[in-house]
Amino acid sequence: MSSHPLDPLTADEIRQAASILRRDQGVTDRWRFASIELREPSKQAIRDHESGAAFAREARVVCWNRDDGQTYKALVSLTDDRVVSWAHEPDGQPNMTVDEFLECGQALRREPRVIEALASRGITDLDRVLIDTWAYGAHLLPEEYSSRRLGWADVWYRKEEGGSPYANPVSGLHFVVDLNRMELLELEDDRSVEEPQTMGEYVPRLVPGQRLREDIKPLEIVQREGASFSLEGNLLRWQKWSLRIGFNYREGLVLHTVGYEEGGRTRSVAHRLSFAEMVVPYRDPTPDHYRRTAFDVGEWGLGFMTTSLELGCDCLGEISYLDAVLHDTKGEPYTIRNAICIHEEDNAVLWKHVDAQFGAETRRQRRLVVSFHVTVANYEYLVYWRLYQDGNIECEVRATGIMVTTHFSEGRQPPYGTLVDARTYAPFHQHFLVARLDLDVDGERNTVHVIDSQALPTGPDNPHGLALVQRSTPLRTEREGEQDYDWTTQRAWKVVNEHVRNGLGTPVGYKLVPGGCFPPMLDPQSPVFRRAQAIAHALWVTPFHEEERWPCGEFVVQSREDRGLPIWTSQDRSIQDTDIVLWYVFGIHHITRPEEWPVMSVDTVSFWLKPVGFFDRNPALDVPPTIHSCHSEEGQ
Ligand SMILES: [Cu+2]
Numbered sequence: 235m236s237s238h239p240l241d242p243l244t245a246d247e248i249r250q251a252a253s254i255l256r257r258d259q260g261v262t263d264r265w266r267f268a269s270i271e272l273r274e275p276s277k278q279a280i281r282d283h284e285s286g287a288a289f290a291r292e293a294r295v296v297c298w299n300r301d302d303g304q305t306y307k308a309l310v311s312l313t314d315d316r317v318v319s320w321a322h323e324p325d326g327q328p329n330m331t332v333d334e335f336l337e338c339g340q341a342l343r344r345e346p347r348v349i350e351a352l353a354s355r356g357i358t359d360l361d362r363v364l365i366d367t368w369a370y371g372a373h374l375l376p377e378e379y380s381s382r383r384l385g386w387a388d389v390w391y392r393k394e395e396g397g398s399p400y401a402n403p404v405s406g407l408h409f410v411v412d413l414n415r416m417e418l419l420e421l422e423d424d425r426s427v428e429e430p431q432t433m434g435e436y437v438p439r440l441v442p443g444q445r446l447r448e449d450i451k452p453l454e455i456v457q458r459e460g461a462s463f464s465l466e467g468n469l470l471r472w473q474k475w476s477l478r479i480g481f482n483y484r485e486g487l488v489l490h491t492v493g494y495e496e497g498g499r500t501r502s503v504a505h506r507l508s509f510a511e512m513v514v515p516y517r518d519p520t521p522d523h524y525r526r527t528a529f530d531v532g533e534w535g536l537g538f539m540t541t542s543l544e545l546g547c548d549c550l551g552e553i554s555y556l557d558a559v560l561h562d563t564k565g566e567p568y569t570i571r572n573a574i575c576i577h578e579e580d581n582a583v584l585w586k587h588v589d590a591q592f593g594a595e596t597r598r599q600r601r602l603v604v605s606f607h608v609t610v611a612n613y614e615y616l617v618y619w620r621l622y623q624d625g626n627i628e629c630e631v632r633a634t635g636i637m638v639t640t641h642f643s644e645g646r647q648p649p650y651g652t653l654v655d656a657r658t659y660a661p662f663h664q665h666f667l668v669a670r671l672d673l674d675v676d677g678e679r680n681t682v683h684v685i686d687s688q689a690l691p692t693g694p695d696n697p698h699g700l701a702l703v704q705r706s707t708p709l710r711t712e713r714e715g716e717q718d719y720d721w722t723t724q725r726a727w728k729v730v731n732e733h734v735r736n737g738l739g740t741p742v743g744y745k746l747v748p749g750g751c752f753p754p755m756l757d758p759q760s761p762v763f764r765r766a767q768a769i770a771h772a773l774w775v776t777p778f779h780e781e782e783r784w785p786c787g788e789f790v791v792q793s794r795e796d797r798g799l800p801i802w803t804s805q806d807r808s809i810q811d812t813d814i815v816l817w818y819v820f821g822i823h824h825i826t827r828p829e830e831w832p833v834m835s836v837d838t839v840s841f842w843l844k845p846v847g848f849f850d851r852n853p854a855l856d857v858p859p860t861i862h863s864c865h866s867e868e869g870q
Contacts, residue, residue, distance in 0.1 A: 237467050238283070238467065238468065238469070238478065239274075239275040239279060239280055239283050239289040239291075240272075240274060240275065240280065240468070240478050240480055240490045240491070241272075241467065241468055241478075241480075242271075242272055242468075242480055242481045242482060242558070242559065243270065243271060243272045243291075243293060243559065244559060244567075245559050245567035245569070246567075247291060247293065247312050248270050248293075248559065248560075248561045248565065248567040249565065249566070249567060250293075250312055250315070251270050251293035251295055251310045251312060251565070252267055252270065252295075252561070252564075252565025252566075253565075254310050254312075254315060254316065254317060255295060255297065255308055255310065255317065255565075256565075258316070258317050259306070259308065259317060259320055261297060263564075264299060264300050264301050265297050265298060265299050265300065266297060266298055266300060266328075266331065266333070266334075266563035266564075267295065267296075267297045267561060267562075267563050267564065267565040268296040268297060268298060268305075268328030268329050268331060268563070269294070269295065269296045269328070269329060269483050269484065269535070270293055270294075270295050270483075270561050270565060271293065271294050271482040271483055271484070272291070272292075272293065272294070272480075272482065273292035273293060273294045273309060274480075275289060276780070277505060277674075277678065277813075280491070290311065290312075290313040290314075291311075291312040291313050292309060292310065292311050292312060292313075292318065293309075293310045293312055294307070294308070294309060294310075295307070295308040295309075295310060296308075296323075296326075296328050296329075297328075298328050298383075300414040300415075301414075303381070303382065303383055303414055304322060304324075305322070305323040305324075305326040305327065305328055305789070306320060306321065306322055306323065307319075307320075307321045307323055307326070308320050308321075323789065325789070326788070326789040327383060327789050327791040327792040327793075328789065328791065329483075329484070329532065329533055329534065329535055329538075329789075329790075329791060330367070330369050330385070330533050330534050330791060331538070331562075331563045332538055332562070333562055333563040333564075334367070334385070334413050334563070335367050337416055338365065338367045338385055338387065338411055338413060338416060339364070339365040339367070339387075341411075341416040341417075341418075342365050342387065342409055342411065342418060343360045343363065343365070345418050347418060347421050348409065348418065348421065351407060351421060351423050352389075352404070352407075354425075355404065355407070355425065355429075357391055357404070362391055362392040362393075362397075362399075363389060363390070363391055363392075363399075363404075364389070364390040364391070364392070364399035364400075365387045365388075365389055365390075365409070366387060366388050366389075366390065366611050366612075367385040367386070367387045367411065367413075368385065368386055368387070368388070368525065368526065368528065369385065369528075369529070369533045369534075369790075369791045369792070370384050370385070370386060370525065370791075370792050371525075371527055371761050371762065371765050371792065371793065371794075372761075372765075372792050372793055372794040373761035373764070373765075373794065374524070374525055374761060375792060376410065376419075376420070379410070379412070379419060382412050382413075382414065383412065383413045383414045383791075383792075384410065384411065384412065384413065384419075384792065385410075385411045385413045386408055386409065386410050386411070386525050387408060387409040387410075387411060388403070388404075388407070388408055388522070389403075389404035389407045389408075389409075390402060390403055390404065391404055394440065396437060396439075396440065397435055397437075397440055398434055398435055398436060398437070398440075398636065398832065400434065400612045400636040400638075400639075401432070401433075401434025401435055401636075401832060402429075402432070402434060403522070403638075403639055403640055403641065405424075405427050405429070405522060405640055405641045406422070406423065406424035406425055406426065406427060406521070406522065407421075407422070407423055407424075408421075408422040408521075408522075409421055409422070410422070422521075424521065426643065427641045427642060427643050427657075428641075428643065429641060430641055430655070430656040430657035430658060431656055432655040432656050432657075432658050433655065433832065434636075434639070434655065434831070434832040435832060436636075436832045436833040455550050455551030455552070456551075457551065457552040457578070460552060461551075461552040461554070461577065461578050462578060462600075463554070463576065463578065463602055465554050465556075465576065468480070468556070470576060470602075470604070472578070472602040472621065473600075473602075473623060474494050474495040474496065474623075474853075475492070475493070475494055475495075475602065475621045476491075476492075476493050476495065476500060477489050477490060477491060477492040477493070477621075478490040478491050479556055479574060479576075479604065481537060481540075481556075481558045481573065481574065482537050483535045483537040483538050483560055483561075484531055484532070484535045484536065484537055484538075484784075485508040485509055485510060485531065485536055485537065485670075486508075486509070486535075486536030486537045486539075486540050486606055486608060486617070487508070487536075487574055487604065487605075487606045487617060487619070488506060488507070488508040489504070489506070489507040489508070489604065489619055490505070490506055491504075491505060491506075492504040492505075492507065492621075492627070494625055494853075496849070496853070501676055501848075502674045502675070502676060502677060503625075503627070503673065503674070503675060503744060503843075503848075504627075504671065504672060504673045504674060504843075505672045505673070505674040505678075506670070506672040507619065507627075507629070507669070507670070507671055507672070508669070508670050509531060509536060509617065509667055509668065509669055509670070510531060510668050510669070510670035510783060510784060510785050510817070511529065511531045511532055511666075511667075511668040511766075511768060511784065511785045511786050511790075511798075512528075512529065512530040512531045512536075512615075512665065512666065512667050512668070512821075513527070513528070513529055513664075513665075513666040513668075513762070513766040513768075513769055513786065514526075514527070514528040514529075514530060514663055514664065514665050514666070515527045515663060515664055515756070515762045515766075516638070516661050516662075516663040517650055517661065517662045517663055517664065518640075518648065518650035518651060518661035518662065518663075519650070520640070520648050520650065522640045523638070523640065523650075523661050526638070526661075526663075527761075527762040527765075528610070529765075529766070529786060529790045529791075530608075530610050530615075531668075531784075532784060532786055532787070532788075532789075532790030532791070533790055533791050534610055536606075536608050536615070536617075537558065537560055538560060539608040539609055539610050540558060540570050540573050540606055540607065540608050541570070541607050541608065541609050541614075542570060542571045542572045542573065543555065543572045543573070543574075543575045543605075543606075543607060544572070548575060548607060549575040549577055549605070550577075551577050551578070551579070552577060552578070553575055553576070553577045554575075554576045554577070555571075555572040555573075555574065555575055555576070556572075556573060556574040556576070557569050557570060557571050557572065557573055558570040558573035558574065573606055574604065574605070574606050575603070575604070575605045575606070576602070576603070576604050577602075577603055578600055578601070578602055578603070579600065579601050579603055579620075580598060580599070580600060581599040581600065581601050581622075582598070582599060583596060583597070583598060583599060584597040584598060584599030584600075584623060584624070584854060584857060585597050585852070585854065589866060592866045592867075593866045594864070594866060595859075595864070595865060595866045596859070596864040597854070597857045597858075597859060597860075597864065598860050598864075599622065599623065600623060601620045601621060601622050601623075601628075602620065602621045603618055603619070603620050604618075604619045604620075604621075605617060605618040605619070609635070612635055612636045612637070612638060613633065613634075613635040613636070614633070614634050614635040615631060615632070615633055615665075616631070616632040616633075616634065616836065617629075617630075617631055618630040618631075618632070623853075623854045623857055624845075624852060624853055624854040625844070625845040625848060625849060625853050625854075626842060626843070626844050626845070627842065627843040627844075628840055628841075628842050628843075629669060629840060629841055629842075629843075630838060630839070630840035631667060631750075631821075631822075631838070631839055631840070632836035632837065632838045633665060633822055633824075633834070633836065633837045634833075634834050634835065634836045634837070635833070635834060636832065636833055636834065637654070637660040637826055637830055637831060637834055638660065638661060638663075639654060639655070639658050639659065639660050639831070640658070640659060640661065641657055641658055642657055642658075642659065643657070644657065647659055650662055651826060652825070652826040652827060652828065653828070654826065654827075654828050654830070654831035655831060655832075659826075660826035660830070660831065661826070662824065662825055662826060663824050663826075664752075664754075664755075664821065664822065664823050664824060665821040665822040665824060666754070666766070666769040666819055666820075666821045667819070667820055667821045668768055668769075668785045668786075668817055668818070668819050669816075669817070669818045669819075669820070669841070670783070670785070670815060670816075670817055671746070671815065671816040671817070671818060671843070672778060672815045672816075673729045673744060673814070673816060673843070674813070675729050675730065675731045675734075675742060675743060675744050675848065676731045676733075676734040676742050676848075677731055677733065677734065678778075678812070678813040679731060679732070679733055679811050679812060679813070680729050680730065680731050680811070680812070680813070680814050681708050681709070681729070681730055681731075681732060681809070681810050681811050681812075681814075682708070682709045682715065682727050682728070682729050682730075682775050682809065682814065682816065683706045683707060683708050683709065683727065683728045683729075683730060683743075684706075684707050684709060684717060684725060684727055685704060685705070685706055685725065685726045685727065685728050685745070686704070686705045686707070686720065686723035686724075686725050687702060687703075687704055687705075687723050687724045688702070688703050688704070688705055688723060689701070689702055690702070690703060705723075706728070708810060709775055709809060709810070710808065710809065710810045711806050711807065711808060711809060711810075712774075712775065712776060712777075712802075712803035712805065712806050712807050712809055713803070713806050714809075715773070715774055715775030715776070715803070715809050716770075716771045716773075716774055716803065717771055717772060717773040717774075717775075718753070718771055718772050718773075719748050719751045719772045725748070726745050726746060726747050726748060727745065727746045727748075727773055727816070728743045728744070728745045728746075728846055729743055729744050729745075729746070729814070729816070730742065730743035731743070732811060736847050736848070736849065736850050737850035738847065738850060740847050741847065742847055742848045743845070743846045743847050743848060744843050744844065744845055744846065744848055745842075745843070745844045745845075745846045746773070746816060746818060746841065746842075746843055747841060747842040747843070747844055748772060748773075748818070748820065748841055749820060749839060749840050749841040749842065750820040750821060750822065750839030750840065750841065751772040751818075751819060751820045751821075751841075752821070752823045754766075754769045754770060756769075764794070764795050764796065765786060765790065765793050765794070765795060765796055766786050766796055767786075767795070767796035767799065767800040768785035768786050768796055768798060768799045768800070768817065768819065769819050770800075771819065772818065772819050772820070773816060773817065773818055773819070774799050774803060774816075774817040774819075775809045775814055775815070775816055775817070776799070776802055776803060776807070776809065776814065776815050776817070777807050777808065777809055777812050777813065777814055777815075778812075778813040778814060778815050779802070782798070782802050782815070784798050785798040785799045785817055786798050786799075787801075799817060818841060820839060820841055821839060822837050822839055824837070
């Protein structure tokens, strides 16, 4: 039973949504369910619920018929047990699914041409072969197959039991597959590169001569009285913060209705925070890599790729976990145990001053962390949303896992990557993340200002050339909302509510402090850039629209162009004093390093949302000292 309109779909609700479509729309066993998710209620419906109104439950479903390849989008009322709408999507190729990934690997392992190609390279133990299937972009689809649902696959090989497949690329061997028929269409086999002797293992027993460090003593996090947050269903409360945890197949973790309590009432900061897309172009035009342009959110789904977390490994201390419920392509629900981790962390000093006469006053900083991890084939992304006692919100992403590598012939290393092992390089690539930030700063009527620092020229009022001012320019339309980072002005963006003033008389606001943003560095004509125009800017601002959720378009598998942000914003709607959504593009410009082989230590990027005049003064003055001596009045 769901107890709040924002709770993710339950297993029963997923089952019900699928069975309604089987009953009423002729969805048969030849169909696949690509996605079944909650249709989230409107802000009004949430407010109505808070004043006691009943709420209805609806599911959004995307499914397709494998026989004719046609895609349909449905809206299903679970409350009324009926189909609300059913629409054919002639140009829609649904997201890739885990079932297809697994079935494709199995089908190819049974395929005589594949068995023969592997045998000719001395690979006969098929249990040690890993076949990774990737999605295509429309521009690279072979013409004769352009109407099909296509995957292309590369091949990896475990040299020994328990060994890493990504240690050993089977260079030059690729398959093109019809995913609806699980039929091998093309086999590309270039054996011109001889396999080098490499060592790509990271599990200790497989690393030659590996001795583990012996000088690490246990570090334990103990909270004898338990953690200081509470979790009732999906409602999370910690100190003055409150929010609801959501989860879906595509964005994975979603934070809803993030608020901070002040003066006995909850002040809204954000209605919804999530990752709406991730684009990973490999910047290597050689035959092994030119198709490698992953849209990890739109093609695969961060939810579907979410992995279970383990206490003491992924999270340390007093942890609460939430499970996630998703579904397979038959519409059968399954549970990802411990999908979301919630815990508190000590984060060194929050504030401090040493008074010459009376000594130090020091407060330790706590933060509440809500996190989840995804594994997308060779790579993992670890996502941490952190709430701080002084109203700050930090969003951190860590990339780890195993880099894609490829072999080359003696003396022929391509310039598009870094040498990491014998005749082996790791291609350069980029990870662009698009955070969807539906901020509601003290209500829905918000305006974004671009904030630039500017040094004034020397003159009569500024004889020493010291004057620094801040230019605050409201962004009025979607065109103006297309923003790039400017290092020379230390640019940031502030979301203000002109209708709510703080005690100082200025409008309340929250600032997006950019981090980890970089330009796309792509030719405007390059296929991946045409499909991912969303990465052209560091920030986009749109007026809230329920159907505008996916910045590179809803259907990015085999897409030809970006049907998300560039289409929506071409209307050049007003973004002033209205309910707005910020789309922040950041990530990792990954120039690979030898130290990232054979497994990559986390590469970390983050951005912050910080209150600017949201409070009248430091809201964390009331944080108590942890021990007596941190407090000067009694600590002398
Ligand atoms: Cu990377």
